[in-house]
Amino acid sequence: MLKIEDVKFDENGLVPAIVVDSVSKRVLTLAYMNAESLKVTMEKGLTCFYSRSRKELWLKGETSGNYQHVVSVTADCDRDALVVSVRPEGPACHLGTTSCFNDAVYLSEDDQDFSYEELMELIKGRKTDKKEGSYTTYLFEKGRDKILKKVGEESTEVIIAGKADDKKETVYEIADLFYHVFVLMADMGITTADIFNELKSRHVIDKKIKQEKMT
Secondary structure (H helix, E strand, O other): OOOHHHOOOOOOOOEEEEEEEOOOOOEEEEEEEOHHHHHHHHHHOEOEEEEOOOOEEEEOOOOOOOOEEEEEEEEOOOOOOEEEEEEEOOOOOOOOOOOOOOOOOOOOOOOOOOOHHHHHHHHHHHHHOOOOOOHHHHHHHHOHHHHHHHHHHHHHHHHHHHHOOOHHHHHHHHHHHHHHHHHHHHHHOOOHHHHHHHHHHHHHHHHHHHHHHHO
16 A cells, blocks of 8 residues: 555646546546645545645535545556546536536547446436437436336346347347336436445445354
8 A cells, every 4th residue: 555655746746636436437537636635635535636726725525515535546657646536426527517528529430438327417318408309308208107117118028038048139128128227217316326335335235244154
C-alpha cells in the first residue's frame, strides 16, 4: 500500500485525479489534488480536490450535495497520476450531467462504446422526452401494468429457451428481459447502483455464512 509521500506531485505540488464511477466504470471528471487534499480524501472517504483557479481545497458536494464516496485510490506505474473510484450521490459536472465528458470528438463507425448506464440513460430519456414511434416511450405511456406484463412474458421466454438448451435463443431472450427490467427500474426510479449495492450486500452475507460453516 502506497503512502501519500510516495505519490509524485508536479512542480506545483499537484497530481491529476481521474474520477471513475465504481459501478458503471464511466469516467466522471478530471481534477487535481495536492498532498493535503489527498489526505482529506483518505480521511473523510469523500473526494477533495485542489482548485487551481481559486487556489484552495474544495470538498466535492459541500455546496451542491453531490458528494462522491471514495471506494479506492490507485496510482499509475509512475505514481504521477491517480484513479479515484467513487460512488457518486449526484452529477459530477457543474452543468448537472452525470459526467463532465459528454462531447464526442471522434466516434468509430465499427466499434461503439456501450454500457449499462448508457442504456439506462437512454431509457430514462424516453420517459421524460417522449419520442414518437419509440417502443420504450410506448411502454411508459401504457403504464406500470403493461411494463410488468412484458417482464413476466420475457421471463417465461427465458425459461422456455433455457429448458430447450438453446444457448443462442436464451441469450436473445435474456437481452429482452434485461431491457424490460431496465424499463421497470426507470419507471420506479431504481438505479443500477441500487441493484449493485444490493448484490454487494448479499455477497458479504454469503461470505459470512461460508465462514460460519467452516467454524
